[in-house]
Amino acid sequence: MKFDENLAAVHAYLCADGYVIKNPLTQKQKYYHIGFRNTNFILLKDFQKRFKEYFETCPRLIKGERCIIQKKELYLKLIEQFRSFYSRKWEMPSLNKKLSKIWLRTFFDCESWVFCKSHQNRHIGLDSINEKGLDQIIQALNNLEIKTIKKVNKKRKMFRIFIYGKENLKRFKEKVGFLHPEKSEKLNQAIDNFVDYNWDVNKNSIIKMMKKKVRIKKPHYVRIISKEEVNLKEISKILKELYSITCIVHKRVNGLGTVYYELNINKRDYIKKLIELKVIPNVLK
Secondary structure (H helix, E strand, O other): OOOOHHHHHHHHHHHHHEEEEEOOOOOOOOOEEEEEEOOOHHHHHHHHHHHHHHHOOOOEEEOOOEEEEEOHHHHHHHHHHHOOOOOOOOOOOOOOHHHHHHHHHHHHHHHEEEEEEOOOEEEEEEEEOOHHHHHHHHHHHHHOOOOOEEEEEOOOOEEEEEEEOHHHHHHHHHHOOOOOHHHHHHHHHHHHOOOOOOOOOOOOOHHHHHHHHOEEEOOOEEEEEEOOHHHHHHHHHHHHHHHOOOOEEEEEEOOOOOEEEEEEEOOHHHHHHHHHOOOOOOOOO
C-alpha cells in the first residue's frame, strides 16, 4: 500500500484510537475487525470518508461510539504491512513533510489535550505508553520546528510530551492544527491568552503610548520598560525625530535572571518637554 493523505490519516486514527484484530486461536468463531473508537462525530466521519476513499469500502458508523468494518483481506493487508496497531507497538511511518503533518494532526486530534490557565499555563499535551512511537512523534514535530518537552511517569509507565510557548503553539496551529472543533477552539484561546510584547509604535500614537507606558522614579527619572528591545528603540527614534528628545536604552536582568530593556530620560530639558506634552505630571514643582 502506498501512502497518500487518506492512508496517512487512517493509519494515525488506528494507532491512536483504533484496533485491527482477529479472533484468538482458541476461539472457533472467526472474525476480522478493523475499527476506530471515538465519541466525536466529525472525527468518525473523517475516518469513514478516508477509509472509503482509500480502500473503496465503507465502514459502518455508530454515532458517538465507533466506525467498524469486518473484512479478512483488509485485516491481512494492514497487518502484513504495519504489523501491529496495539498501544505499545504502533510506529509512526516514514512520511514526507506533507503527509507527516496529516498523520500528526490526526493522532493529536485523538490523543492530545489543550490546556489554558490564563496567563500562567498554556500547552498541548499528549500521553502514551509507547515510548518509541512518542519519540518518532517528537522527531516529526522537530522537523516542523515545533519544540517539545518529554516527561516520564515511572509509576504509571507513561510517557508524556508538552508543547509550550506562544510561537510553538502558533507553529503547531499553522503546520499541524486540529480537525477536532473543541481542541481547535481551545488552541486559539491559548494563543490569544499570551501577552503581546510587540508594541504598535508610530508617530501618530507616540504621545498616547508614552502616557500609558511611562514610569516615574523621583526626583526626575523617566523610564519605560519592555521585554522587547525593538519597542524602545522605535520610541527613542520617534522622540528624537519629533521632539529632539534623546533617550538611552539599557539591557537589564532581574533577580530571576529574566532579561528586559529599559529606556531612560534624565535630562531636565527633556523632562520639561514631556511635561509640556502632558505625557507626565509636573515633577519639577
